[in-house]
Amino acid sequence: MVEKPTSDYLPIVNQPKSITFEQLNPYYQYSQQIINNKTNIHKTVTKNGDLKLSWFNHNNSNHDIQLSVIKYKHTCLRLNGNSLSKNFKTTAIGALIINSKPGANTLILNYKAGSLFHILSIICLISWLLLIIRIMFHHRKKAQYYPTKNE
Known part of the structure; x- marks a missing residue:
């Protein structure tokens, strides 16, 4: 597989007006947060085209984890079978940060136009x-x- 070092589109969120594109450097952030993200996540595509991410939280308590996926405006999220509407954070370029429970976790992503x-x-x-x-x-x-x- 070929890794593309730049994305086609990044949903820059909450960008302060005083920060320029060069200072934000979204492609460097993309490289660090998506391509070089060392989190052990298993990604599969379901029969209906959804993206399924699975990982194991080895901590004994809930733990924030940054996933190597980007959340766009109409992205629908289901964490461990429950719909997520506001119980998540994103980085400046839209990389998803989820609070995962101890043990096995599964996140289903799909996009509804x-x-x-x-x-x-x-x-x-x-x-x-x-x-x-x-x-x-x-x-x-x-x-x-x-x-x-x-x-």
Whole structure:
């Protein structure tokens, strides 16, 4: 597998206005928090396309763990079967920090696109259909004006 040292998009959160892009250095943070994250996590993809992360907390109490995944705005999280809506933190680039219980832990991530995405997808599909219909009628009309030599 090839490691890509830079991400396509990072959801920079809570960036103070006085910090410049160079000072934040998100690609260095990405390298440290995602690529070089040494946390022992087993990642698999479920049958329905969700990302499943499993790890074992060897402490006798709850313990914060930074996972090597990025949480975006519409990312849905389920930790040990329970939905997470606010019981997590993220780093400046959106890497997920979870409070894990002692023992085995499982986190399921999936992405649910917002309603605007669905509306724009439908508009795009309708536009393509209208374009195809327009082209078909244009060629049909053109064929009526220019009869073949046999007619």
